[in-house]
């Protein structure tokens with residue numbers, strides 16, 4: 007999109023290639039090798055987020071280990087070049103090597119090479135009107151991969167954004183064909199525009215076990231892609247090499263690697279720190295694996311999806327309580343829609359082997375995580391007597407539909423017409439509540455902003471796994487809200503926002519290359535005094551490419567340049 011949108015200004019200028027390097031340096035949180043406890047990645051917390059992160063990075067050994075590669079010759083050949091290109095972790099931020107690597111990483115990502123650094127400038131404004139949230143990222147990933155495991159499916163109304171594009175490229179690497187229909191090529195689209203997005207994805211699948219990729223699979227910024235593709239890669243006869251951007255290469259993969267190895271495959275972290283780059287393959291088989299439930303539910307999703315095409319299936323025993331549990335239910339819903347049976351067991355989940363994925367067409371529902379920003383904007387900044395109406399809100403397995411209940415408990419004037427798939431929200435004064443985000447980690451940034459506007463204390467609890475995302479979102483939101491003038495207390499697994507004591511005032515806050523931070527902080531800008539600048543605005547392309555356009559169309563005073 008170019009030029010102005012209704013009620014606001016959206017300006018795009020050409021800048022320099024954008025990359026993320028901060029997480030690779032600061033955020034290695036879960037080693038995930040058998041020698042490390044994957045559930046205790048962070049040293050005892052002392053109250054300082056930066057101290058906490060620094061210690062976690064030191065514990066993971068990222069600086070010492072990042073030049074190590076696998077000990078088998080084929081592995082070395084496959085990964086040598088890639089490790090050299092993407093080993094941001096060993097270069098200090100601002101060092102010449104970091105800068106050189108940054109450019110290499112940025113231009114290496116096929117789906118995000120077009121990105122330019124952009125800042126969002128948000129001024130106090132009122133919003134009203136109708137908006138449609140983008141299609142669900144989680145369903146789109148699963149539908150594309152399920153279609154890949156099958157013979158062929160048309161996925162309608164997909165989320166056409168950077169993360170699902172990465173999953174599409176992985177399906178192609180495994181031998182499928184993925185055609186995004188009705189939109190422009192990702193490289194030809196503006197980073198922050200909903201315009202040009204595909205209306206369908208036609209997938210000709212690899213039908214069963216994936217083939218061995220010809221090249222490295224680049225999962226870009228997408229944790230879902232990397233986890234789901236790791237288990238798929240475990241099924242190949244050869245080896246696959248998986249990498250991603252600096253953020254993704256700092257996220258935990260170790261428990262999934264251990265599971266693939268337990269199932270007879272080969273799965274290694276090239277730096278031996280449980281993080282990508284990964285080398286995975288050697289025809290993993292069937293069996294039972296134990297896995298922690300409190301690092302990422304995506305490990306379970308990955309194994310269930312892959313298990314269906316093994317001979318005897320895969321059973322996953324959870325060693326610890328499952329966090330983000332609704333995402334496994336999304337998986338099971340998609341599996342069922344593709345004719346694949348899965349079941350809960352007393353200790354986890356099971357999928358039988360020898361099953362066939364089949365669906366001619368699959369329609370993706372709207373995304374409640376994305377809706378949360380629009381609903382929060384309405385709750386804090388709807389014009390007097392007017393409302394924000396969010397369309398595409400049909401009930402599904404998405405845990406993040408809990409945002410409606412959270413807003414309701416905070417005292418928002420909100421109604422969900424489930425039959426019409428519409429949520430209507432008007433501004434009202436909000437009060438602090440306690441929210442357990444064990445099932446809904448992606449809501450933390452939104453709820454933290456709501457807490458900063460509400461009267462009284464908002465306690466966001468059961469949040470340790472929210473530290474393992476694109477950034478450590480607990481620390482990042484604490485830091486940014488403080489910068490905007492809010493009082494917050496950070497605990498190892500909680501973020502407490504002292505709303506009644508806060509008066510937000512505009513400042514420059516860093517999106518840290520994390521789409522959810524950018525969107526949540528932009529909502530805060532609607533009610534902060536003066537101008538709020540959010541850096542890294544282009545990263546909304548991960549899940550909500552038209553976010554700023556949509557906000558501007560609702561009347562937000564926002565410019566992106």
Ligand SMILES: O=C(O)C1=C[C@@H](OP(=O)(O)O)[C@@H](O)[C@H](O)C1
Nearest residue numbers: 144230302303304330333447448
């Ligand atoms: O499976 C999925 O689609 C997702 C699962 C969640 O991650 P974890 O299971 O790692 O918490 C969530 O945070 C992520 O945005 C999407």
Ligand SMILES: C=C(OP(=O)(O)O)C(=O)O
Nearest residue numbers: 227228229230448475476
């Ligand atoms: C954590 C997220 O996604 P992923 O794990 O796929 O990177 C997210 O979208 O907030």
